[in-house]
Amino acid sequence: MKEYINxxxxxxxxxKKATSNTLLSFQRDLIKMADFFEIQGIVDVKKVNDTQMNAYMLYLEKNNFATATISRFVSSIKSFFSYLMKERIIDSEPTYMxxxxxxxxxxxxxxxxxxxxKLLSQPDISKPKGIRDKAMLELLYATGIRVSELVNLKISSINLQMxxxxxxxxxxxRIIPFGNHAKQAILQYIKNARLYFVKDTNNDIFFTNCSGSLMSRQGFWKIIKxxxxxxxxxxxxTPHTLRHSFAAHLVQNxxxxxxxxxxxxxxxxSTTTQIYAKLASGKIREVYSNSHPRG
Structure with a gap:
C-alpha cells in the first residue's frame, strides 16, 4: 500500500502542483491509515473495502481525534482512492460512503x-539566540508568513533596502513588505548573531537552529510557546497566532x-473574507459613524 502512497x-x-505542506499532510494521513490496515493484516490496497474503511473511521473516533483532524483524514483518503480509481489500480471505490x-x-x-x-520583547538580545529569536518573531508578525515559509527563508529572498x-x-x-521594527531586528541578527549559528558561508538559509542546520517547524513552535x-x-x-494577529490588526486599521x-x-x-469579514465590517461601521453627517 505504501508503494501506491508514494x-x-x-x-x-x-x-497537481501540490504545495510542500499539502504533500506532508497527505503523507502523514495516508501512512497512518496504511499502518492501521497493516496491523489488521491488510497490505494490498486492492483488498480495502468500505467495511474496513468504516472500521478505520470508528478507530479514529474512539481514539478521540479532533473533528477537524478526522475531516482532514477523510479528505486525504478520498483523494488517494480517487487517484487509484483514475489509474485503474482498484476496481471499486471503498470510500464512497x-x-x-x-x-x-x-x-x-x-x-x-x-x-x-509583550511577546516580542521577551527574547534576550544580549545573546545570539535572543537576537535570532527576536528577528524571527518580528518578521513573522510583520509579514504574516507561514512558519514553513519562515524557517525555509533564504537570504536572497530578503530585500532590506526596499x-x-x-x-x-x-x-x-508573492512580495510582502515589512516595517522598520522588523528591519532593525534583521540587521541586528545579520551583524551580531547569524555567523554564530551559520559556519558555512555558502549556506543561504537565513534562520538556522543552534547547529547551523535548517530549523524545524516544531523547533520554532517550542521557541514561540x-x-x-x-x-x-x-x-x-502558535506561529499561526501571529499570522492571524498580523492580518487582523491590518484589517482593524x-x-x-x-x-x-x-x-x-x-x-x-473567500477564505480571507470568512475569517476577517467581521473585523472589516466593524471598521467600516466606525468609519461611517465618524464620517457621515448623520452617522
Whole structure:
C-alpha cells in the first residue's frame, strides 16, 4: 500500500502542483491509515473495502481525534482512492460512503497589540539566540508568513533596502513588505548573531537552529510557546497566532481584504473574507459613524 502512497504523492507534486505542506499532510494521513490496515493484516490496497474503511473511521473516533483532524483524514483518503480509481489500480471505490464530520469553525486566536508587544520583547538580545529569536518573531508578525515559509527563508529572498521579502508557494510568487521594527531586528541578527549559528558561508538559509542546520517547524513552535509562557500570556500561542494577529490588526486599521489576501497567500479571497469579514465590517461601521453627517 505504501508503494501506491508514494506514487500518489509524486502525482500530486508533479501533475497537481501540490504545495510542500499539502504533500506532508497527505503523507502523514495516508501512512497512518496504511499502518492501521497493516496491523489488521491488510497490505494490498486492492483488498480495502468500505467495511474496513468504516472500521478505520470508528478507530479514529474512539481514539478521540479532533473533528477537524478526522475531516482532514477523510479528505486525504478520498483523494488517494480517487487517484487509484483514475489509474485503474482498484476496481471499486471503498470510500464512497465516507463522510467527513461537520467541523465547527471557531474564530482564529488573535492577540491584542499590547500582548504582541509583550511577546516580542521577551527574547534576550544580549545573546545570539535572543537576537535570532527576536528577528524571527518580528518578521513573522510583520509579514504574516507561514512558519514553513519562515524557517525555509533564504537570504536572497530578503530585500532590506526596499523592506520586503519574497515567498514562493506552489510556483506562485508573492512580495510582502515589512516595517522598520522588523528591519532593525534583521540587521541586528545579520551583524551580531547569524555567523554564530551559520559556519558555512555558502549556506543561504537565513534562520538556522543552534547547529547551523535548517530549523524545524516544531523547533520554532517550542521557541514561540516558551516566550508566550515567559510573557505571562494566557492564550495558547502558535506561529499561526501571529499570522492571524498580523492580518487582523491590518484589517482593524483599514487594510482592504484583497491586499490582506495577497499578503497571506490565500488563493481564494473567500477564505480571507470568512475569517476577517467581521473585523472589516466593524471598521467600516466606525468609519461611517465618524464620517457621515448623520452617522
Amino acid at each position: 506514487q500518489f504523492l509524486l502525482y500530486e507534486k508533479n501533475l 465516507m463522510k467527513a464530520p461537520k467541523v465547527i469553525k471557531k474564530a482564529p486566536d488573535i492577540l491584542s497589540v499590547e500582548k504582541i508587544d 523592506g520586503f521579502l519574497t515567498c514562493n508557494d506552489n510556483e506562485k510568487e 516558551g516566550y508566550g509562557i515567559k510573557a505571562g500570556i494566557e492564550e495558547e500561542i 483599514g487594510a482592504d481584504l484583497r491586499s490582506v489576501q495577497e499578503m497571506l497567500g490565500h488563493s481564494d479571497i
